[in-house]
Amino acid sequence: MTDDEITIGDRRLHYLIEGDGAPILWIHGFPLGGEIYQHQLSIEGVRHVVPDLPGFGRSDPYDLPEETTIHQYTSDLLGLLDALKIDKAVMAGLSMGGYVAFDLVRVAASRLLGLILIDTKEAADDDSGREARMASIESIRRKGRTVEFVDEMLPKLLSESSKNDPELVETLRSLMASASVTAVVSAQQAMATRPDSTSLLPEIPCPTLVVAGREDVITPPEITERMCAAIPNAEMQLIEGAGHLPPMERPIEFNAVVREFLRERIQGEGQS
Numbered sequence: 001m002t003d004d005e006i007t008i009g010d011r012r013l014h015y016l017i018e019g020d021g022a023p024i025l026w027i028h029g030f031p032l033g034g035e036i037y038q039h040q041l042s043i044e045g046v047r048h049v050v051p052d053l054p055g056f057g058r059s060d061p062y063d064l065p066e067e068t069t070i071h072q073y074t075s076d077l078l079g080l081l082d083a084l085k086i087d088k089a090v091m092a093g094l095s096m097g098g099y100v101a102f103d104l105v106r107v108a109a110s111r112l113l114g115l116i117l118i119d120t121k122e123a124a125d126d127d128s129g130r131e132a133r134m135a136s137i138e139s140i141r142r143k144g145r146t147v148e149f150v151d152e153m154l155p156k157l158l159s160e161s162s163k164n165d166p167e168l169v170e171t172l173r174s175l176m177a178s179a180s181v182t183a184v185v186s187a188q189q190a191m192a193t194r195p196d197s198t199s200l201l202p203e204i205p206c207p208t209l210v211v212a213g214r215e216d217v218i219t220p221p222e223i224t225e226r227m228c229a230a231i232p233n234a235e236m237q238l239i240e241g242a243g244h245l246p247p248m249e250r251p252i253e254f255n256a257v258v259r260e261f262l263r264e265r266i267q268g269e270g271q272s
């Protein structure tokens, strides 16, 4: 495994690389880090690239969190692929990572070998969603800490059975708690101002796997079904017993659907 970083301006962007084969870029959700994909590194026949988005994991935050956009994350990830001399990759994004993956479709469609949309949605925030994010930014800034925010969000990420898995809950809590105030503010700002991607769905040019936990309350299965129906070359899989984080909650089942997608739709179709 390679554990390394690139420098963008004066910021360090940390990433892991594992395996050989068609590249797959794993983009994590909020407020997490590349660590959510630790169980996916065992998927064979691909070259896993697992960054920490700015401010999360071991990557430095942006200087101006209140001005962060999803597109900044996209630019950093394209910079990472360029630095690694990866022309095309399967882009896999979970929730906020999916918002970034949509932006990659928007600005770099020719670099997609395939797309894996995990517990994410195409719609932008509505007014009340945006207001809730702004209120959480204000509250986190005022308190100077994220602990209450983490406590409130954590149960929404997990299925009922996952909530009864103390090891998983502890791993998730410590991952969420490691996100700095700056990182959380940045990501909330970026998500609040993200564009709607509904009109992009029929334009997605590559094989697409749309996958979600059956018990996800943040992006429920109706959203996953709606997205899959609008993407020309897509298939859908729901993971039983998982909530918003199937790669962590049900890694065996999640990896099985990813392996099948890669084998049937990606591997053998050529790569850079």
Ligand code: MLT
Residues within 6 Å of the ligand: 028, 029, 030, 031, 094, 095, 096, 097, 191, 218, 244
């Ligand atoms: C995530 O899991 O990345 C976030 O819950 C997405 C969101 O807040 O819209």
